[in-house]
Amino acid sequence: MNATLPSDQTRGRANAVNEAACERMRPTEDEHVTSTADRAVDVLFLYSKDMNIYGDFGNLLTIRRRLALYGYDARLHFYNPGDDWPDHVDLILGGGGQDLGQKMICEDLSARADSLRSLVRAGTPALVVCGLYQLFGHFFESIDGTRMEGIGIFDAYTIGQADRLIGNVVEQSSQFGEIIGYENHSGQTFLEEGATPLGEVDRESMGNNGVDRTEGARAFNAIGTYLHGSLLPKNPLVADFLIRTAIERRYGRFAPKQIEEQRRELQLLDDLAQRARSVAAHRPR
């Protein structure tokens, strides 16, 4: 058998990540993080047990790794019903779940509503995806008529429907430019008068409800969205907005402390994200 080797040109195009890059890809998070208290960032992951579907942990991983590469120390708090509420929260993350998971956390969420509302109103950055986005609105009425009360951070409500809205999403946001992800939800969310969406969907993406082209919601520094994918790895601008806001609120200013290796590694992750984004933007729905 004769193998035809690809031309140098082909190889040049393909080998965007070369051997030299490999050396820098060794994990640096543990070695170079300054673990002192003045670099700590407290990250709250809401309902990690029941609300983590569709890769929402990717968002947590992204926040944690990027914080480390900026020279900050992520202190993760996994919160589940009945757990103690952390003393300090700089950044809130929450994911999607199954209908059942959503019902299970509902009661606990309403017990924590005041804490969450005051955090968000004080400007704490938050990203809630899918199921928790719905419950950060006023209510979710499922198709069988069951009504789950939300905590009203977003002026939005959600109505269940028989057909799920599923597929790749590209949306345009005035703050973040093009946001890329994947939606999979049965609830149709409607924003109330005066509420701000996160963005407007392109092409055949459905977004909040498949009708008004809006996707997600914004309130203070909180972002609600239907986008999995995971969202943050492929949308580093959103990740950096959350990180920067959290740090500015806690320490007054965002002051990355990086060695060259960390800077290069962050650059490499952003290059990979850029390539993954341009492919994802053109995949079938």
Next chain:
Amino acid sequence: MNHLAGIEVAGQEFPWFIELGAWGLNKTDLQSDERPNETDDAQRISGGMPWYAPLTPAVGKLIRSMIRLTRHGGSALPGKIIEAIDPGFLRRTLNRLPYGVVLVSGTNGKTTTTRMVSTMLQEMGLDVFTNPTGSNFTRGIVSSLLAEIGLDGRLHADIAVLELDEAYAVHFVRHVSPRYSLLLNVMRDQLDRFGEIDTTARLLGQVAEATTGTIVLNREDGRIRRLAAHADTGVAVRYFGLADELRSYFPSDDEMYAWATTETARAQNSKASADQSATESNSPSSSDLPAADVVLADVEDHRASFIICGTRITTQVALEGIYNVYNAAAALAMAETVIEKTIGHPDAQDLAVALSHVTPAFGRGEIIQIETGPVELVLVKNPMGFRLSLQSFAAAAHKTMIAICDQYADGRDMSWLWDVDFRSLRETGVAMVSGDRAWDMALRLGYDGVCVAQTDPDLESAVERFVMADAGIPKRIFCTYTSMLRVRAKLSHMTDVADAGVGR
């Protein structure tokens, strides 16, 4: 002649995928898509059949030959035609089997388990009809029936052992009530098709309800264990399970979040979070679970010990990966049940010997020899399967490639890659990343600190470069379903690759 001609012409246009596509047009509404049409129902209620039914076998065989002659590929097409013109064919043919039908379904391990059950029953002396790898939709089964039946419409077999996709299993049981069902697991997979894991569990609940003899369930999977409630009166429920010591190798889907918590515990060296993750990943001990007919007790390199109805048996296994060995426990439980209910007196030792003869199904740890050395193909379809594969196939001493495509059969959503923990690849790195979504995969590895030497979305050129480099070092390719077909097709240009069983 090239064994893989059927597949290779194909790429994305391979007729089998047209089947999938046609089925998937209405993917947001499984129910209506799955509902048999009214003519079909009327015929079944009246017990009638079209006047030309006696001709169906001949017509079907003719269609099959014509399709083969035109080298059109696609094992499902004749089945699709026959399903349309004689919808009662499947039911009539399978209902004549003296020992009925064994249905195997679940998220992970259907193909390997079906292969094991069939092999064991054959070695115990039964004449077994089974569907070939990959055609786990009803029309695939109809197609393979057409190949096997006589012109009188009779299938010369004692029993059928059939692998069915979760959604098609529901469609199937509306036509044929299985005498035995083996339900393996429910994990997050193809959520773009099924929506939720609980929806998938409900589909399998309908299979349990339709079963007339014995249901064999995985007692370690809560969603499967609870299906016992769906058993009809008089239907027996049996279980297979794991010894307490092995349970930590099989986190349930609900424990997927555990990696994040353990990582945090380590990073922060915090006692509180360490304690928390320890309690959370603990499963109930066997004392809280129903008794199992077959328990996987111990796994070493290519050897496994099972406790079969109280007797401990140790046997060789040709299968790779602890999860395949656990599927063997499932297969043993089912084979034992069938033998007991049919020819009687199952012998645990004989079953174990039969099990030791089972070889991996295509793409499930299958090894293809090419001139530069062995290339091992590992199919990865969902986060738990990928995690278990990474755990089972040690990265050391291999060159690793990962190929991720997002065709309909693979699932369009890339979110699942973020539920896999790739840190076990940090030591060796990954030599090549490819497929439609190569850059998503490279990004995923980047966030886990795994070094990627090359990324090339062009799968065929990537495979060639990967396998031709580093002669003498064994290669391993983790690939999604359609990437697997393309990788095999590419390798078939380089060497003789056995028929995948899906192309022709």
